[in-house]
Amino acid sequence: MLETRSWIEDYFNEAADAVFIFQEDALVVSNQLAKDLQKELEFDPAYLLEIADAAIKQKFTPSDDCFSCAIRNLMPEISIPIALASDKPHPLPYFLIYHVINADNHVFSLTLKNRGVMSRMDQMANQRQLTNYVSRAHEEERKQISQDLHDSIAQGMYSAIMGVRRLNTEDLSDGNLAHFTDAIEQQLSATLAEVKEMALDIRPSVLDNFGLVPALKVLAQRLQENSGVTIDVLPKAATDGLDTDTQSMIYRIAQESINNAxxxxxxxxxxxxxxSHDHFIILEVMDNGQGFDVPKYEHFNGRSLGLMNMNERVKALNGAFKIVSAPGDGTTVTAKFPVQNAVQQPSDTASQPTIN
Known part of the structure; x- marks a missing residue:
């Protein structure tokens, strides 16, 4: 029992947060970091008590000024942003956490948590969450590619192989031979077309060879032919100066937005x-569809680029991402990216490059 108590005391004293424990208005015990902080900044723990008192009273309307009355027990925990050493060149930002330990005996703790450290921890947690989202998205994409290869490409190739075997094993008339070779050729052509379709979905060669705007036009034309839906591309910007990552991201957002629509x-x-405007370029994908309730679909949904994934990948390039939609009102997806130099809009002058 004594050894266990010693462990608890060691943990309390070595805690990364400054902890003050009070009973009524009296400080009962504080850990080593709290003592060091109190000594270094020369503040009275009663000062923290006053801050907690004022914060709690903002939540309630007590009938008197007694901090140790029932008001203290009405909230088990409250977080209060404060700044210590505010009179010095570099004030220290903290959260003051008020926590009830024993309501009957009016025992509570006040804990100082460094806001900078907490912010970094939140950033690390968000980064881990984003990494998980991206990993899951990539895994879903690999799963879809694997399924397409097995269900479509592999089956097409197997069918062609069986046709070739039949040519070698059966004594066919000239008419049947021509019929089977034609069927095999058609099967291989269909399989090749599916391979090209998959390659376009994964990484369109036109994006690398001709640039963003031609790639968007090819994408729109292909999806329009497949769906029968009218898809217009309205380029009002020259994109030659955009870096590869930004061009790829704009293409992916357009592709995913069209597919979702x-x-x-x-x-x-x-x-x-x-x-394009001075120092940034904007992509907007607008549809006249049935729309949806955006907050319900903000998080990762298992598709190749969920809305959450889109948003985070845009922010990774210092961009801004927004979706405006409502049931019955269609959807507008907007992505805005900074550029180092202003990307000039094409003009009608002969000297200005033309994008077809």
Missing amino acids: LKHAKATEISILLV
Whole structure:
């Protein structure tokens, strides 16, 4: 029992937060960091008590000024932002955490947590969460590619192989031979077309060879032919100066937004608008579909690029991402990216490059 108590005391004294424990208005015990902080900053723990008192009274309307009355027991915990050493060049930002330990005996703790440390911990937690989201998204994409290869490409190749075997094992007339070779050729052509379709979804060569705007036009044309939905590309910006990562991200957001509109929104018209201003470029994908309640779908949903994943990947490039939608009002997806130099809008002058 004594050894256990010693362990608890060691843990309390070595805690990374400054902890003060009170009973009524009297300080009962504090850990080593609290003592060091009190000595270094030369403050009275009663000062923390007054701050907690004022914060709690903002939540309630007590009938008197007694801090140790019932008001203290009405809230088991409250967090209060404060700044210590506020009279010095570099004030120290903290959270003061008030926590009830024993309500009957009016025992409570006041804990000082460094806001900078907490902020960094939150950033690390968010980064871990984002990494998990991205990993899951990539795994879903790999799963889909694997399924497509097995269900479509592999089956097409197997069918062609069986046809070739039949040519080698059966004595066919000239007419049947021509029929089977034609069937094999058609099967291989269909399989090749599916391979090209998959390659376009994964990484379109036109994006690398000709740039962002032609790639968006090819994407729109292909999806329009497949779906019958009108998809317009309205380029109001030259994109030659954009870095590769930004161009790829704009293409992916446009691709995912169009696919979402086709799969879920029942849209009949989709417009892709690309506009440049001083120091930034904006992509807008607008559809006239049925719309949706954005807050319900903000988090990762298992598809290749969920809305959460889009937002975080845009922020990774110092961009801004926004979705405006409501049931019955269509959807507008907006992504805004900074550029080092202003990307000039194309003009009608002969000297200005033309994007077809």
